Amino acid sequence: MIAATFPVDHFLSMSLYALLVSAFFALLWRDGRRERWKLFGTLLGSLVLGGLAVAWLMYPFP
Amino acid sequence: MTESRGGGSARSPFMAMALAWLFPGLGHFSLGRRRTALAFALIVTATFLAGISFQGRLYTVEASQPLTMLATFAVYGAGLLNVAARLLSDNPGGTILSTTYEYGCAFLLTAGLMNLLLVLDAWDIATGRKR
Numbered sequence: 001m002i003a004a005t006f007p008v009d010h011f012l013s014m015s016l017y018a019l020l021v022s023a024f025f026a027l028l029w030r031d032g033r034r035e036r037w038k039l040f041g042t043l044l045g046s047l048v049l050g051g052l053a054v055a056w057l058m059y060p061f062p
Numbered sequence: 063m064t065e066s067r068g069g070g071s072a073r074s075p076f077m078a079m080a081l082a083w084l085f086p087g088l089g090h091f092s093l094g095r096r097r098t099a100l101a102f103a104l105i106v107t108a109t110f111l112a113g114i115s116f117q118g119r120l121y122t123v124e125a126s127q128p129l130t131m132l133a134t135f136a137v138y139g140a141g142l143l144n145v146a147a148r149l150l151s152d153n154p155g156g157t158i159l160s161t162t163y164e165y166g167c168a169f170l171l172t173a174g175l176m177n178l179l180l181v182l183d184a185w186d187i188a189t190g191r192k193r
Contacts, residue, residue, distance in 0.1 A: 020108060028102075
C-alpha cells in the first residue's frame with residue numbers, strides 16, 4: 001500500500017515516523033492548541049535533525 | 063485546542079481501559095474526548111498501517127529469542143488492529159529481505175506502544191488524575 005506508492009527512501013520514512021510520533025505526543029502531553037503546536041515542532045525538529053546528526057556521525061562506518 | 067466533551071462516559075476506569083485497548087482512541091471517546099479520540103485513532107491506525115505496508119513483522123513469542131516476548135507484548139498493545147492484521151495478512155512474519163522491513167517493525171511496535179500509552183491515559187482521565 002504505502003510502500004507501493006511511497007518512495008522507499010530512508011529520509012522520507014524517518015520523517016513520516018517523526019511526524020506521527022510528534023503528533024501523538026503533542027496530543028498526549030499538552031492541552032492547549034498553542035502548547036501542542038510548540039511541542040509538536042520541537043519533537044519533529046529534534047527527531048529529524050537528531051536522525052540526520054546520527055546518520056552523519058555514522059557515515060564513516062561501513 | 064478546545065476539547066469537546068459531550069455525551070456519556072465510560073462506566074468505570076476498567077471499561078475505559080478495555081475500550082482504549084480494543085481500538086485506538088475508543089477509550090477517550092467513551093470519556094467524552096471525541097476530537098482527541100479521533101486524532102489518536104488516525105495517528106495510531108496510520109502508524110500501524112504504515113508498519114504493515116512496509117512489510118514489518120507481527121511478532122510472536124519464540125523460545126529461542128526471549129526479546130520477542132517484549133516485541134509481542136508491544137504489538138498486541140494495538141488491540142483489534144493487531145488481531146485483524148494477523149487474521150487478514152498472508153504474511154504476518156513480514157518480509158525480512160524487504161528494504162523497508164526494519165521500518166515496518168519499528169512502525170508496528172510503536173503503534174502498539176502508543177496504544178498502551180492511551181490505555182494508561184484513559185485510566186488517568188477516568189480516575190480524575192488527569193483533566
